Amino acid sequence: EIRKTAETSFNREWRWTIDKSADRTNLLLAEGESFTVNYDVTVNASSADINHTVSGTIIIANPPTNPPVLITSVTDILNVSGPVPVICITPGSPIPPPFLLPPGGVLVCTYSASVAGPVDSENRAIVETGGTVPGGSASAPVTWSAPTNVIDECINVSDTNDTDGILPDTICANEALPHMYEYGLTFGPEGGAGVEVPVACGETDWPNTASFVTNDTQTPGHDNWNVHVTVECEQG
Numbered sequence: 001e002i003r004k005t006a007e008t009s010f011n012r013e014w015r016w017t018i019d020k021s022a023d024r025t026n027l028l029l030a031e032g033e034s035f036t037v038n039y040d041v042t043v044n045a046s047s048a049d050i051n052h053t054v055s056g057t058i059i060i061a062n063p064p065t066n067p068p069v070l071i072t073s074v075t076d077i078l079n080v081s082g083p084v085p086v087i088c089i090t091p092g093s094p095i096p097p098p099f100l101l102p103p104g105g106v107l108v109c110t111y112s113a114s115v116a117g118p119v120d121s122e123n124r125a126i127v128e129t130g131g132t133v134p135g136g137s138a139s140a141p142v143t144w145s146a147p148t149n150v151i152d153e154c155i156n157v158s159d160t161n162d163t164d165g166i167l168p169d170t171i172c173a174n175e176a177l178p179h180m181y182e183y184g185l186t187f188g189p190e191g192g193a194g195v196e197v198p199v200a201c202g203e204t205d206w207p208n209t210a211s212f213v214t215n216d217t218q219t220p221g222h223d224n225w226n227v228h229v230t231v232e233c234e235q236g
Contacts, residue, residue, distance in 0.1 A: 001063060004076075005056040006123040006140035012147035014173050016045045016155050020210040020223040027187060031233040034188030034195055039225070041159060041210045043171055044178035054078060054142055055112035058086065058125045062133070064104040069133035071099045076111040078120040078142065084113040086125075098130070118144035152214035159210045161185055170215075187229055201233035 019042045029035060058076065062069050074097060076084040088099065088109040101107055109125075120142045129135040154172040166183045187206070190198035197206055206229060211222040 001061040002125060002127055002136050002138040003059045003061075004123070004125045004138045004140050006054060006142045007056050008052070008054055008118075008142060008144050009148040010052040010118070010144070011050050011149045011151055012047050012153075013050055013151045014045045014047050014153050014214075016043060016152070016212060016214060016219075016221055018043050018157075018210055018212050018221050018223050020159075020208065020225045022208075022225050022227060024227055027227055027229045029187065029199065029229065029231045031201065031231060032189050032192075033231075034186055034192050036184040036186045037227055038182060038184050039161060039208070041157075041167060041181045042178050043155065043157065043212065045155075045173050047173065049117070049147065052115045052117050052144075053112060054081075054084070054115055054120060054123060055110070056123065056140065058109040058111065058127075058138070060101065060107040060109065060127055062101040062103055062105045066103050066133055067131075068103065069101045070130040071097050071101055071107065071127060071135075072130050073097050073126075073128045074107075074109050075126045075128075076109075077124050077126070078113065078115065079122040079124070080119045081113065081115045084111045084123075086111045152216045152219060154215040155212040156215070157210070157212050159208070161208050171212075187227070197229075199229045199231050201231050204229045204231070 022037050022039045024037045074086050076086050086109050123142050124139045126137045127135045157167050185196050186194050187197045188195040206227045208225050213220050
């Protein structure tokens with residue numbers, strides 16, 4: 001009597017990108033003038049499934065009414081990936097065939113294999129014997145469903161312009177992608193109404209970085225944008 005199981009596992013890994021842009025690269029202001037630059041931050045992600053594995057158990061039982069059976073080989077085969085290594089265990093240690101299974105005896109074997117992807121759909125164990133008790137086989141479906149582990153499904157986002165908490169702290173892949181966030185930043189004279197970036201006469205660079213860090217592997221990413229501001233002032 002032969003029974004078997006087939007279990008699958010794989011990891012889903014998310015890979016993120018971030019893009020920072022604005023509607024101005026160069027900004028020309030007259031003395032006392034203000035202007036609002038509009039910024040965009042876009043984050044996106046794609047996933048890749050990796051580390052596909054098929055594993056399971058093969059249970060070989062010799063009914064009590066049978067004579068002892070000599071098991072000469074136990075093999076396990078995936079319908080696409082092919083043969084899989086098998087380890088058969090008696091109490092305490094793994095053993096290779098041949099193995100003499102007494103009446104009422106049970107032999108437990110396990111198998112595990114890394115495969116190229118979700119390509120297999122069936123797994124079959126074949127038991128060969130010597131003597132009067134014939135061997136046999138058993139099959140189990142190989143079903144690929146949800147990933148066993150999800151890696152870097154969320155990121156923490158930051159922006160050097162974001163002093164007011166405009167951007168969300170965390171973005172996850174189960175939300176609609178891509179995510180785009182827009183905000184404005186007003187350049188002008190210090191103390192001017194609504195001015196967030198004070199600029200004086202002459203030339204000023206306002207560099208800005210949007211960044212993320214993934215939640216599991218702490219993988220970073222960033223993108224930069226610089227606004228070059230020129231304030232033309234009358235010479236006294």
